[in-house]
Amino acid sequence: MKNLLKNLKNLLITNTYLLRKLKNLLLDNLDILLFLIIIPIKLIKFDRLIYPEYTHYKLIIKPIMSSTVCLLSIAVIFKSKIRTRLLYIFDILISILIIADTVYFSYFKDIISIGVLKNGVMLGGVKSSVTSLITLSDFLYFVDVLILIPILFIYKKHKRNELKLAFRASLFLILLIPAGYINGKAIYNMSVSQPNLLQTMYNKVYIDKFLGTLDFHVLDLYNVTQNKISNSKKLSSKTENNIRNALNKNSSNAPSVMTGRYKGKNLIIIQVEALQQFVINSKVENQEITPNLNRWINKSLYFNNYFYQVSSGNTSDAEFLSNNSFYPASSGAAYYLYAGNTYSSLAKEMNDNNYYTAVLHGYKEGFWNRNVMYKAQKFKDFFGEKSFNLNETVGLGLSDKSFLRQSLTKLKSFSEPYYSFVITLSSHYPYDDTTGYGDFNVGSYDGTLLGDYLKGIHYTDAQLGEFLDNLEKSGIMDNSVVVLYGDHYAIPKDKINDLYDFQNIKNPTDLDWYQLQKVPMFIHFPKDDNKGVNNEYSGQIDLYPTIANMFGLPQNYMLGTDLFSTKNRMVIFRNGSFTDGNVFYVSWTNTYYDIKTGNTIAESPKLKKEKDNALVQLQYSDNTLNHNLLKKFTSKKKK
Structure with a gap:
C-alpha cells in the first residue's frame, strides 16, 4: 500500500x-x-x-x-x-x-x-x-x-x-x-x-x-x-524578327470596299465612360434606357459583338488599345509604364497625312498620365480640365452636358481635316451623383448600384444625343466619320447578380459573364451610309486598323485586324481568355464553352493551338512595349 x-x-x-x-x-x-x-x-x-x-x-x-x-x-x-x-x-x-x-x-x-x-x-x-x-x-x-x-x-x-x-x-x-x-x-x-x-x-x-x-x-x-x-538585356535578333513578322502579318489586311474611301474626311471618336452593350435597346419600367444611342445606331454601322479588352488601366487602356492596336500592360497601366516609348499611333499617322489632332476630356490633365502619354502618341493638342469652363459638375468633374457643348464649339474652330478624340466622364463609377439625371424610374433597382448606373448612363445618353444631333445640324457630319464606343465594364463583379437578374439569366456561368462584357461600337458615315449591323466578334484592338484602312493610312505594327477585310478573328483578353466567335475560352478555370449551346467542351488540338497563339500574341505585345521595339522598327524603315 x-x-x-x-x-x-x-x-x-x-x-x-x-x-x-x-x-x-x-x-x-x-x-x-x-x-x-x-x-x-x-x-x-x-x-x-x-x-x-x-x-x-x-x-x-x-x-x-x-x-x-x-x-x-x-x-x-x-x-x-x-x-x-x-x-x-x-x-x-x-x-x-x-x-x-x-x-x-x-x-x-x-x-x-x-x-x-x-x-x-x-x-x-x-x-x-x-x-x-x-x-x-x-x-x-x-x-x-x-x-x-x-x-x-x-x-x-x-x-x-x-x-x-x-x-x-x-x-x-x-x-x-x-x-x-x-x-x-x-x-x-x-x-x-x-x-x-x-x-x-x-x-x-x-x-x-x-x-x-x-x-x-x-x-x-x-x-x-x-x-x-x-x-535591360537586348532581345535576340531572331525574337525581334518574329515579332516584326507577326506585326506585319497582322497589319497586312486585304483591301476591302472601305479601303481609302474616307481619306480626307474628319474623324471624331467618342469614348464613353462605362457604356456597356446591355443597356442598348433595353428598357426598365417600360422606358428606353438609351433612346438617343438606339436612334443613332439605326443610322450607323453597329458592331454588336464588340468587346472591351482593358486590364488594370481601365479607361486609359481603352484609349491605348483603340489608338495603338497593342494590348494593355500585363500589370499596371501602359499609360504609365510606356510613356517614354515610340508609337505608330493613329494620331501620329493622321499628323503625317496633314490632319490636325486633338484630345478633349474635361478632367485633370495629369490623371492617368495623359498629359505625357498624348505627347508620346503625337496628338498636337490636349484640351483637359483647364481648357474648359467648369460651370457644372456631375460625378467626378465637368458634366457631360457642359463638356460636350463646349467641345462642339472647339470642333467648329478646328482646321480641317482633323482627328478629335472625345472622352466623356459623368457616367463614371460609382454613379452616385444624380445631378441633372431627372426622374428616371428604375423600379426595383432603385438604390442599387445597377439602378444608379442606369440613371447615370441615361443622363449621358441624353447628352450624347444632343451632341450628335448638333454635329448633324451644324453640317459637320456631312464631312466626318464618327465612331462611338464604350471603354470598359460598368458593373463590378461583386455586384453582378443584379445584372444577371436584369438580364433574366438563371444559373449563370463564366460564359454568361463574358458575354455581358461587350460594349457598343458604331461607325456613322456621312449621309447615313453603310448603316446596318455587323455580327463579327471583335475588340477594341481592331479599331485602329479599321480606321487606318478607311482613311488610307499605313497599317504597320498593329496586333488588331481591319473589321472590313478580316473575318473569324481572335478576340484576346489580357488574362489569356479568348474567343473566335464560336468558342469562348475562360482562362481562370481553363474551360472552353460552345457559344451557341452554352455547354462546356473538351480541349481539341485546334483549340489548344488557339490558346497558345493567344499567349504568343500577348507576349509579342509585351516584348514590343517593354523593349520599345517600334522605335527600332520605325527608324530602320526610314533609312
Whole structure:
C-alpha cells in the first residue's frame, strides 16, 4: 500500500512537472501558435472572397500553410522578444495587403500588383470610387491586430527560455526546407498545367486562387525584378524578327470596299465612360434606357459583338488599345509604364497625312498620365480640365452636358481635316451623383448600384444625343466619320447578380459573364451610309486598323485586324481568355464553352493551338512595349 501511494505521488509530481513544462512551452511559443492560426484563416477568407463559387480548400491549404511557415522561419532566427514583434509586424502587413487586395478586387476584378501600385497617384484621384468600395467588414482583418495589443503587453512580462543561436538556425532550416518544398511543388504544378502563366502573370486571380495571396505577391515581386533585369538585356535578333513578322502579318489586311474611301474626311471618336452593350435597346419600367444611342445606331454601322479588352488601366487602356492596336500592360497601366516609348499611333499617322489632332476630356490633365502619354502618341493638342469652363459638375468633374457643348464649339474652330478624340466622364463609377439625371424610374433597382448606373448612363445618353444631333445640324457630319464606343465594364463583379437578374439569366456561368462584357461600337458615315449591323466578334484592338484602312493610312505594327477585310478573328483578353466567335475560352478555370449551346467542351488540338497563339500574341505585345521595339522598327524603315 505504501509503495502504491508512493508511486501515485511520484506520478503526480511527474505529471505536474510535465504540465508545467507543457504550459511553459506553450507560453514560450504562444506567438508562433497564434501566427499559425490567424494568418491562414485570413488568407483562406480572402481566397474564398475572390472565387466564392469554387471550393478548393484541399488545394489551397498546403501553399497557404507553407507560405505562412516560410515567413515564420524567418522570425524564429531571432530571440523571442524580437521574434514576437516581427510576427506582429508580419500580421499587420498581411492584413493591410489583404484589405488592399479586397478593395481592388471589388472594383477591378483583379489582384493588386506592383505595377498597379506604380499607378497609385493616378488611381488616387478617384476618391469617391475607392471610399465607396471600402466596407466595414474589410476591417475585420484588423480585429486580431487590435485584440493582440493588450495580450502582447501582458505577454511581454512572461520570462521565456532563450534558445541558442545554433538551435534557432536549425529550427529555421527545419521549417523552411519542407515548407519551401511544398510551395515550390505547388508553383511547379501550376507551371505545368498553365505554361507561361507564372511568367506573364496574365491571370492574377487564377494564381491567387490556387497559390494564395502570399505566394502571388512574392511571385509578382520576383517577376518585376526579373523583368527589370531581362528588359535591360537586348532581345535576340531572331525574337525581334518574329515579332516584326507577326506585326506585319497582322497589319497586312486585304483591301476591302472601305479601303481609302474616307481619306480626307474628319474623324471624331467618342469614348464613353462605362457604356456597356446591355443597356442598348433595353428598357426598365417600360422606358428606353438609351433612346438617343438606339436612334443613332439605326443610322450607323453597329458592331454588336464588340468587346472591351482593358486590364488594370481601365479607361486609359481603352484609349491605348483603340489608338495603338497593342494590348494593355500585363500589370499596371501602359499609360504609365510606356510613356517614354515610340508609337505608330493613329494620331501620329493622321499628323503625317496633314490632319490636325486633338484630345478633349474635361478632367485633370495629369490623371492617368495623359498629359505625357498624348505627347508620346503625337496628338498636337490636349484640351483637359483647364481648357474648359467648369460651370457644372456631375460625378467626378465637368458634366457631360457642359463638356460636350463646349467641345462642339472647339470642333467648329478646328482646321480641317482633323482627328478629335472625345472622352466623356459623368457616367463614371460609382454613379452616385444624380445631378441633372431627372426622374428616371428604375423600379426595383432603385438604390442599387445597377439602378444608379442606369440613371447615370441615361443622363449621358441624353447628352450624347444632343451632341450628335448638333454635329448633324451644324453640317459637320456631312464631312466626318464618327465612331462611338464604350471603354470598359460598368458593373463590378461583386455586384453582378443584379445584372444577371436584369438580364433574366438563371444559373449563370463564366460564359454568361463574358458575354455581358461587350460594349457598343458604331461607325456613322456621312449621309447615313453603310448603316446596318455587323455580327463579327471583335475588340477594341481592331479599331485602329479599321480606321487606318478607311482613311488610307499605313497599317504597320498593329496586333488588331481591319473589321472590313478580316473575318473569324481572335478576340484576346489580357488574362489569356479568348474567343473566335464560336468558342469562348475562360482562362481562370481553363474551360472552353460552345457559344451557341452554352455547354462546356473538351480541349481539341485546334483549340489548344488557339490558346497558345493567344499567349504568343500577348507576349509579342509585351516584348514590343517593354523593349520599345517600334522605335527600332520605325527608324530602320526610314533609312
